[in-house]
């Protein structure tokens with residue numbers, strides 16, 4: 001069984017690392033807030049005091065953190081992963097970050113004669129718990145083949161996309177579709193609500209209709225109940241939209257609908273909803289349109 005290091009025990013990292021433990025691997029964890037490791041330590045994982053210590057003792061080192069600056073601090077910082085690497089290790093980042101941020105990390109890891117896989121995921125916390133995530137990977141092919149059994153312990157659908165930053169770009173493309181879907185759902189739901197229809201029934205019909213994607217199905221409970229506890233926060237979605245705009249500029253692509261949705265996300269954050277699930281866009285629009293649920 002592999003010696004695995006895991007850095008980042010947030011909404012996603014926690015269930016994903018537990019699935020590696022369940023698959024029988026030896027898992028050592030580090031998280032900025034140690035209390036979030038309590039559960040996995042009780043289940044048999046080990047604790048490391050720094051990301052550097054993880055790199056010194058493990059063969060596969062995973063990171064699942066909020067954003068690019070955090071990825072850079074846990075890898076390139078003084079007590080970061082790179083400082084603890086020796087040759088032939090495989091570092092795998094599963095966070096959503098930009099290609100530019102990713103390349104810097106890759107170069108530092110390759111300078112230590114190690115390999116870096118970019119492996120962002122599709123699917124949210126429930127899929128992370130059920131080990132049914134989609135995993136989009138790019139980077140060295142031989143390293144991917146070695147890591148595949150570990151990916152299979154966390155996800156149902158595996159995609160190898162190329163030797164460099166391909167997975168980063170595709171992940172951002174998917175996330176703008178997800179965010180825009182949430183704004184479309186908001187507009188359709190608020191129209192129906194203001195016309196007097198029952199929100200739970202409206203969501204049920206939408207989820208079963210031609211536009212009923214898996215995403216609409218996952219979000220119908222939050223939108224119906226009005227309880228927008230975050231599976232994926234507004235703040236993180238705003239981060240991904242901004243990364244997508246940077247990529248769109250680089251590749252000369254217009255994204256007008258994405259731009260409008262970014263403004264809706266801003267309104268959500270500006271009204272104190274930054275830590276709510278991004279499907280809170282329905283509530284933002286209800287407020288803007290003067291609608292109060294019965």
Ligand code: NAP
Pocket residue numbers: 007008009010011012013031032033036064065066067070073074094095096097121122123124125231232233236240
């Ligand atoms: P989260 O719950 O907010 O967790 C973020 C993690 O990053 C935590 O471990 C947090 O540590 C750590 N972190 C944040 N700032 C840090 C810093 N300055 N130094 C060290 N560690 C820091 O986020 P998440 O939902 O798990 O998402 C993780 C990544 O997966 C993100 O890139 C996100 O875009 C992507 N993603 C999320 C979903 C989803 O549905 N949630 C789906 C697909 C992809 P603390 O515990 O100390 O705060």
